[in-house]
Amino acid sequence: MDKVMLVTGGSRGIGAATCLMAAKYGYAVAVNYHSNQEAADAIVKAIEKDGGKALAVQADVANEQDVVRMFATVDDELGRITALVNNAGIVDQPSKVADMSAERVARMMSVNVVGPFLCAREAIRRMGTSYGGPGGAIVNVSSAASHAAGGGGAGTYIDYGASKGAIDTLTEGLAKEVAADQIRVNAVRPGVVDTDIHASGGLPDKPEQAKSSIPLGRVGQPEDIAEAILYLAEAKFTTGAFLDVDGGV
Numbered sequence: 382m383d384k385v386m387l388v389t390g391g392s393r394g395i396g397a398a399t400c401l402m403a404a405k406y407g408y409a410v411a412v413n414y415h416s417n418q419e420a421a422d423a424i425v426k427a428i429e430k431d432g433g434k435a436l437a438v439q440a441d442v443a444n445e446q447d448v449v450r451m452f453a454t455v456d457d458e459l460g461r462i463t464a465l466v467n468n469a470g471i472v473d474q475p476s477k478v479a480d481m482s483a484e485r486v487a488r489m490m491s492v493n494v495v496g497p498f499l500c501a502r503e504a505i506r507r508m509g510t511s512y513g514g515p516g517g518a519i520v521n522v523s524s525a526a527s528h529a530a531g532g533g534g535a536g537t538y539i540d541y542g543a544s545k546g547a548i549d550t551l552t553e554g555l556a557k558e559v560a561a562d563q564i565r566v567n568a569v570r571p572g573v574v575d576t577d578i579h580a581s582g583g584l585p586d587k588p589e590q591a592k593s594s595i596p597l598g599r600v601g602q603p604e605d606i607a608e609a610i611l612y613l614a615e616a617k618f619t620t621g622a623f624l625d626v627d628g629g630v
Contacts, residue, residue, distance in 0.1 A: 386464040391411075392421040392424060394576035399466055400428065404428040409435065412436065415439070415442075443496045470493045478539055518567070523548045526538075527546045527549050595630055601627070
């Protein structure tokens with residue numbers, strides 16, 4: 382059976398690196414994007430140029446109708462998925478909890494928590510053996526900010542850290558819930574990675590500033606995280622696991 386991977390937020394950063402690497406692992410790749418179709422199309426073209434198969438599919442993962450449509454499109458164009466990477470996520474401007482609005486927190490949870498739940502639901506309905514599927518893998522992209530050792534987002538975005546803490550709980554619980562369906566659920570927890578998410582969160586200099594506190598002496602690159610994601614997607618006897626990819630922090 383063909384391997385098909387859907388990567389949410391696949392048009393840039395960690396998601397884009399994962400899409401490109403997944404194609405090298407023999408996956409047909411669905412590159413989800415929210416608004417930047419040009420970037421998603423560029424990833425698809427790069428995969429196709431190397432002889433792979435890929436599809437760009439627009440969807441807001443926080444919108445249930447969008448998610449249902451996205452999975453139906455992948456069904457029609459690439460076939461039943463065998464791997465889901467819940468990568469799409471957002472941060473916001475640095476803020477203390479005392480200054481956060483309800484709207485900000487709700488948006489954070491909608492994209493970073495509701496989105497992965499909806500995508501996991503649709504993936505289970507396709508991969509689960511009780512639904513006639515072959516089994517498969519879900520890899521959630523959490524964060525070092527999800528736990529105390531990673532700082533929890535203190536002083537900048539505890540709402541982001543809390544959303545990733547929810548992803549950790551989702552990973553642990555869902556791994557047990559769908560094990561009998563032959564679906565493995567794992568998570569990577571990146572540390573500081575050199576992507577534009579820091580600029581979108583108002584901290585463009587964060588990667589450079591973080592170098593001195595990282596034992597390996599450098600910040601992560603998107604490909605470093607993609608390697609971990611692909612490992613967990615392929616690791617046939619691993620579920621409910623967390624892989625910290627943070628340079629030894």
